[in-house]
Ligand code: SF4
């Protein structure tokens with residue numbers, strides 16, 4: 001049985017925090033609110049106090065624990081490599097076990113565990129959002145009024161698809177016999193909101209002769225439930241995915257979503273040996289493509305005269321795993337792209353799973369800062385490798401009434417490949 005770690009299992013790691021404050025300058029929640037309870041050492045001290053029975057689950061404690069994007073920026077800068085994001089997530093599970101899940105947490109659990117319900121909601125939402133989007137000029141910067149519970153009315157969202165990505169393809173698409181076979185873990189973002197990016201991935205893998213397995217039975221990695229503290233949901237989704245991974249033969253599992261990559265590796269690690277075995281096979285799509293010599297093939301294409309200025313946003317969940325060079329290498333090799341590095345490319349976009357639902361105002365402040373760096377870079381497009389970041393960055397740019405579009409790197413890759 002898949003079992004997430006309990007807060008008590010982090011006791012030694014909690015003790016590793018020496019309260020040096022080195023992480024303070026890198027915490028987006030602290031930068032937005034300038035409050036000690038927002039920063040890593042404050043949260044670690046609170047988690048420690050909860051374990052020792054020195055604090056109750058009073059309102060202030062709950063608020064401080066909810067004010068974390070689980071971005072891991074603190075971990076990246078911590079001399080002792082303390083995973084505050086994991087400690088905060090475990091604290092949220094502890095809170096849920098004592099107090100029960102919030103209404104939103106219960107909703108997350110109910111939807112994520114029911115694939116049929118997710119498909120139904122997406123299809124209904126797809127039909128509805130088509131009607132809604134007709135009224136909104138694509139580049140207007142207008143606020144989309146999206147009357148869904150828990151979602152702020154001034155948030156811009158991508159339209160949902162009426163036909164989820166996994167319903168569009170057979171479970172196996174054969175490539176060349178001498179090339180690797182990959183299992184494509186699509187994630188919910190690509191399945192329901194950005195299916196074109198999934199199609200772009202298939203185009204790139206076809207170009208490289210790779211065989212692709214797209215199991216229909218795969219489910220959400222569980223990351224939204226981690227953020228909500230819904231332990232049982234995460235564990236049951238992990239079990240379902242494990243069964244899917246065990247039923248197929250492949251060389252690698254590829255993801256085109258930073259959050260899914262983190263879910264399948266960091267979140268599932270420690271759930272048991274079998275999880276670690278398949279975790280070792282998980283590769284971000286750009287890491288895989290670089291290993292297959294894809295950048296060299298792109299570099300053979302003649303460079304275009306009127307290249308478009310593109311910058312890159314590092315999703316936290318890739319940056320924390322040291323995946324920063326590969327997406328940039330692909331972008332730089334594209335014949336239609338003039339790559340521009342923006343300032344603070346590695347800072348969080350402000351989404352943070354349930355964070356942007358509970359704290360949309362702070363999330364917007366963090367996003368506004370990022371939008372400023374994007375505009376200053378002079379780029380026309382922002383490319384990234386995470387559907388969640390695409391959604392948040394576009395929302396931030398729209399709020400700033402700027403014109404930049406946010407795309408998945410795969411969308412740019414597909415433009416230059418043959419059908
Ligand atoms: S995970 Fe991110 S938001 Fe949370 S304390 Fe660390 S840097 Fe701050």
Ligand code: SF4
Pocket residue numbers: 016017018019020021022023024040041074077078079080081082084
């Ligand atoms: S989490 Fe790391 S960087 Fe932050 S105060 Fe603790 S030891 Fe220092």
